[in-house]
Amino acid sequence: xxxxxxxxxxxxxxxxxxxxxxxxxxxxxxxxxxxxxxxxxxxxxxxxxxxxxxxxxxxxxxxxxxxxxxxxxxxxxxxxxxxxxxxxxxxxxxxxxxxxxxxxxxxxxxxxxxxxxxxxxxxxxxxxxxxxxxxxxxxxxxxxxxxxxxxxxxxxxxxxxxxxxxxxxxxxxxxxxxxxxxxxxxxxxxxxxxxxxxxxxxxxxxxxxxxxxxxxxxxxxxxxxxxxxxxxxxxxxxxxxxxxxxxxxxxxxxxxxxxxxxxxxxxxxxxxxxxxxxxxxxxxxxxxxxxxxxxxxxxxxxxxxxxxxxxxxxxxxxxxxxxxxxxxxxxxxxxxxxxxxxxxxxxxxxxxxxxxxxxxxxxxxxxxxxxxxxxxxxxxxxxxxxxxx
Numbered sequence: 481x482x483x484x485x486x487x488x489x490x491x492x493x494x495x496x497x498x499x500x501x502x503x504x505x506x507x508x509x510x511x512x513x514x515x516x517x518x519x520x521x522x523x524x525x526x527x528x529x530x531x532x533x534x535x536x537x538x539x540x541x542x543x544x545x546x547x548x549x550x551x552x553x554x555x556x557x558x559x560x561x562x563x564x565x566x567x568x569x570x571x572x573x574x575x576x577x578x579x580x581x582x583x584x585x586x587x588x589x590x591x592x593x594x595x596x597x598x599x600x601x602x603x604x605x606x607x608x609x610x611x612x613x614x615x616x617x618x619x620x621x622x623x624x625x626x627x628x629x630x631x632x633x634x635x636x637x638x639x640x641x642x643x644x645x646x647x648x649x650x651x652x653x654x655x656x657x658x659x660x661x662x663x664x665x666x667x668x669x670x671x672x673x674x675x676x677x678x679x680x681x682x683x684x685x686x687x688x689x690x691x692x693x694x695x696x697x698x699x700x701x702x703x704x705x706x707x708x709x710x711x712x713x714x715x716x717x718x719x720x721x722x723x724x725x726x727x728x729x730x731x732x733x734x735x736x737x738x739x740x741x742x743x744x745x746x747x748x749x750x751x752x753x754x755x756x757x758x759x760x761x762x763x764x765x766x767x768x769x770x771x772x773x774x775x776x777x778x779x780x781x782x783x784x785x786x787x788x789x790x791x792x793x794x795x796x797x798x799x800x801x802x803x804x805x806x807x808x809x810x811x812x813x814x815x816x817x818x819x820x821x822x823x824x825x826x827x828x829x830x831x832x833x834x835x836x837x838x839x840x841x842x843x844x845x846x847x848x849x850x851x852x853x854x855x856x857x858x859x860x861x862x863x864x865x866x867x868x869x
Contacts, residue, residue, distance in 0.1 A: 488538050500832055502608055503763045504710050509617075519574035519805070523634055526576060527707035535580045542835055544842035548849050549584070551858050553800060553822055554716035556678050558646060559703065560584035561817065561845075561857060562838050565804050566650035566681065566720075566826035570621040576634040579645055582838035587825065588627065589650030590683050593668040595623035599688060605762050607769075607778070611808060611832050614762065615750065616774030618688045619652045624669040631676050633689045638675040639715070649673050650681040650720070652689065659691045662700075663707050670711055675716040685722035685749040686772045693722060696729070698736045705740050705813055715744040718802060723748035723784050727791055734796050736822040744800030745792065746825070748785045750775025751805075757782065778828035782806025786819050790791040793820020793862045808833055810844020817845070820862040 496515075525531050549560040557783050564578055564586040571591075578586035598620025605614045621627075627649075636645065651673075670680060682704065684695035688725040695701055701719070708714060720740060721733060737745065754760075757780060758770035765772065785805030793799060803821030808829025809815050816824050830837050845857065851868050854860055 481649055489541065489834060489836045492836075497834060499605065500608060503606050507602065507604075508606050509601070516569065516573060519569075519577060523574045523576040527696075528621065535577065539580045542567060542839050543580070544582060544839045544846070545557075546842075546846055548846060548854075548856055549673065549842060551822065551856070554605050554679065556646060556716065558584045558823065560842055561660060561821075561823045562813070563587060563648070563823055563825040563842055564830070565827035566590055566683070567615075568827055570619075572627045572630045572634075572649075575631055575636055575647060576645070581835055583843065585646035585648060585678070585823070586754070587648040587650050587681060589621070589681070590619050590652040590686065591621050591624050591669055591673070592619050592652050592654040593624055593665045594654040594656060595597055595626065596620060602764055605759070605764060605772075605774075607762075608758065608832075610757065610760070610778065610780055611829070612778030612780050613828050613831075614769065614772060614776055616688045616772075618655065619686065619689045620648060621860055624672045628672055628676070640675075646678050647676060648679045648681055648718075649677045650683050652683040652686060653692055653695070655803075662695060663704050665707060666704060667711065669706060670708060670714075674711060674713060679716040679718060679743070680708075680714075681718045681746055682721050683749070685720050687722070687724075687750060688772045688773075690859060695839070696721065696725065696733065698732050701733065702736055702740065705736075705742060707819070709740065709742075718744045718746050718800075719744075720746040720749055721788075723751045723788060723805060724753055730788065730792060731795065734792060736798060737799055738796070744822075745804065746802040746804060747788045747792065748805045750777045751781055751784065752776075753784070755780040771789070777805065778832070779806050779808055782808070782812055786812075786816055789816060789821050790819040796826050807841075808837070810841045810847075813841045813866050814845055814848050814860075814865075817857065817860055818863050818865045822858070824859050827847060 566587040570587040599618035603616045695843045758771040802823045804825035805817035
């Protein structure tokens, strides 16, 4: 008799979830890297018979298929609107398996031209009660050459030759590169990785690389985007913005996006705003959150990120929006879509809620579409329709 393989959701619930209930215990970055190493091995060996069986079971458990969820955006086919946000698989070591976890797309990176270790540890902290995280990782990654090598090792074909895998790649500036040399730095990574990008994200909004957010200034951003647009076979481009911009600053970026015919925006990155948690003590350091550096993510960011999506869409419906920040439930996903996001991404919420979050979001969206008698998700985007229990 064949022994039944435990479901991944049961394993997560019994092994990982108890760890995530406390700020202390297993270090957050160590746990992330451990998970990634397991996924790296699994991705590299997915052709083994036992691995094929495991991934078949994972796919059966987590993948929800419906034409109602599919869209073609910028010439890219998305089987569903739920993506893995950048920051988890920085080096693309598990790029070959994210579709088995139910994702319609995944965004690798942030990747930089040069390998870099990132900021001093500890640099990733759980805020378990708030379902949030504080990170000041600092674009720790192995560089663009290594990311390409990892994609080749997983036998991932270039975009023109592949099907069934939708990959975005998120590009950032190397820490050692001066701000006035930023363009050359971005271009080097893009030239290396464009053949693998269904779309590319230009990250000018991480709070953890000194000076990076200055590139959100329209004059500097225009120079950067102009050169990127000139690249041969440049893929659809998205600019990832910070949640800490005011609406006037966001409007200026939107104006530039339209002028330069950039496809869209990803809103938002992590926040320097402590969002009412200023006095929250980080147990590992003993300091208040307001005295700690780094970007806040997770549930506390939900309302702020959603309001930015709503503002952009209400003022300019031509800009394609990818919503990210605090999406931790089907209701939060539906709200982001109905506020104007064509696609959504999860990260911190996915860590806390586990792998079942993705199929739960997909099924939740389908129920709302059925309630409102909508034939495809594209007709819900920016509709303002409320969640129905």
